[in-house]
Amino acid sequence: MTEPAAATDDLLLRLRRFQSDYFPLHQQRFQDLVTEGQHPKTLFIGCSDSRVVPYLLTGTGPGELFIVRNVGAFIPPYGGSHGLHGTTAAIEFAVLHLKVERIVVCGHSQCGGIRAAYEGVPDEAVALKSWLKLVSEALLPVHQPGPEALRRTEQRSVVLQLERLMAYPMVRRAVEAGTLTLHGWHYIIEAGEIHIFDARKGDFVPASQASDCGTGPYQPYVEHDGQVIGD
């Protein structure tokens, strides 16, 4: 074995540490995921914010989450972005090919994307400016939103994105067939707690008091056996 080249780059050191420390402990798991392929049951759509750490929040590891992240955890309208949209492509792939059983849309407290939707962005940020229109329906009629208005907007956005997901034909089909459920979460960074959208209550409920991890935007829906769920 040759000695590794000296490294002062912190990120490079972390890459080496992954291979030397973490990988040997989980090698079989990675090998199985290569041999058998990935079969994640959850599509996690989260904000790009560095403080949102999906694996930590959900206690998951390799192979368990199919993840797409973007500014604000927004869902573009189905068929409305002329084919060049990574988030739309990921949703189509996860539902049609991976056949995920859950889709989580995870917004969070202190979201810079939501704040920017109120405050505006530099003219040069052409894509960001148009991207933020995906939350405009959730904005409140205030010019200088305080903490409470921002929190409400973050939650309203999650529900709006769930509704937009339901306009994806493959999503609606799977939800109506009872093979897919939609979950809206609002992660409170400073409290270390997820608040879960409960369509029955029309509100977000702390995970510590919730009886499930989300009811999606519409219910009741009819399961395989014709039983109506959620009345």
Ligand SMILES: [Zn+2]
């Ligand atoms: Zn955010």
